Amino acid sequence: MNNIINAAVHDLQRGPQGFKIVQGQDKLVVTHTVQRVINELHDLYARRASKSYGKFSDQLTYSETKTYLGDYLAAGPDGFADLTAKMMVTLQNSARTRNAAAGGHVFFAHFERDNHQYLLVAIITDKLGANLTGNLDVQDVVHLDVDGFRFAGRINMTAWLDQQERYIGFLKGKGSVSEYFKEFLGCDTVIQARQDTSQLVETLKEFTLQKQMSAADREEFLTKAKGICERLASSQREIDFEEFANELFPSAPTELSEVLGSPERKLNDGFIPDRRALVPLKKFKGKTSSWSVEFDRQALTDGSIIFDADANTLTFKGLPVELAMELKRETIDE
Structure with missing residues (x-):
């Protein structure tokens, strides 16, 4: 369950003259609908396989979001309107540099989940659908295309303050389509x-x-x-x-x-x-101060090595002839 602390929606509109910001409310009242939409966005984001992870870039060019978020955490929840307004300008500037950038409704949500504080940002577009009227007639209806969003990112603010290595995630997409969103977040991907x-x-x-x-x-x-x-x-x-x-x-x-x-x-x-x-x-390996062992996983499957979980022992079958003879000689010598 996501405990929503703050939420807001603004528009980034793309037109012949470029991108324009249309400010929404400073904060949304967390109604049942807002809670449901944010939960759905987060669940869909979590299930998407193609993501990249990283941390805030040390380059000044990409430090705006880091600065704004730090100011917000210092000011407290009342600074959310200022945070999202500034981040919208950063998003607008990043979008201007990329042909693949798209406009849409920009959702911001600060929430707590499993004792961690997160900021989720997602760009959602509209979708034309249909519904039935009271007279069983069919009419057009425009609704949010929640399932189809391509741009989203999540910042784990708790992990950031704890100085962990990876605390920003974003949808990667195909090619360089998500580069402008990565720049907007100020993320330096950490690929090792x-x-x-x-x-x-x-x-x-x-x-x-x-x-x-x-x-x-x-x-x-x-x-x-x-x-x-x-x-x-x-x-x-x-x-x-x-x-x-x-x-x-x-x-x-x-x-x-x-x-x-x-x-x-x-x-x-x-x-x-x-x-x-x-x-x-393919292999298991382990060692103590007096021995080491390495064997293929197939040995457990075909029964040539047996693991007794209760006794915490391994039994080897079919020892190599040379090893068996050497062990026998050692035993006789004793």
């Missing part, structure tokens, strides 16, 4: 291929547990994932979570893409997989 690949690996493992896959299905799923990622790494192609989910889990790709795109995971869409970080998809 090895870290992102490691997080992808852990996410895929968790997904197999959530789906309660059998050992054989889990082995097939993770092996296939490794093959796709290695192919991308070889060709130096960026991963696209929607395409990845369609190939890896064709029976229900949306389920996987929504997990990959979860804002809480902060997984960048569009990194090139790092081969070194893909190893855990």
Whole structure:
């Protein structure tokens, strides 16, 4: 549940002379409808797979939103009208530099969720629909195209104040279409291929547990994932979570893409997989002060290695002849 602290809507209109701002109310009264729309926007944003994550840029050129948001947090909730008015000017200036920029209704929402404070910004356009009159006649009706928004971003203000590495997320889209929105947010994307690949690996493992896959299905799923990622790494192609989910889990790709795109995971869409970080998809490894072990996941599936979770032990079957003979000699010597 999103506890809405402040919300506002302004218009960014595109015309022959460029972009024009039309200011809405300083603050919206948080009615049932406002709550529903904000909740729906956030849920839709969360389910979109293609996102990028980062932090505020240190470059002065892109520091306006950072400055305005800092001023707002210092002033308190009463400064929301000033915050959104200034951010609209920044959005207007960013839009002027990009041909792909689009106008629309700009929704701002400051809300609390799971003890974190967020600012959500989304650009929504209108859509022509139809409804029935009392006389069962059909008439045109214009409504918000909530499902079709392409530009949205979320700033985790709590994580920002805690000096975390990634606290801004935004919809990436195709090509450079979202660049102006990234500049508007003042975001410097933090793409670390090895870290992102490691997080992808852990996410895929968790997904197999959530789906309660059998050992054989889990082995097939993770092996296939490794093959796709290695192919991308070889060709130096960026991963696209929607395409990845369609190939890896064709029976229900949306389920996987929504997990990959979860804002809480902060997984960048569009990194090139790092081969070194893909190893855990295929192998298990561990060590103590006196021994180390590494084996393929398939060994658990085919029974050549057995893990007893209660006893916390591994049993190896079919030892190599040389190793078995060496161990026997060691035992005899004792």
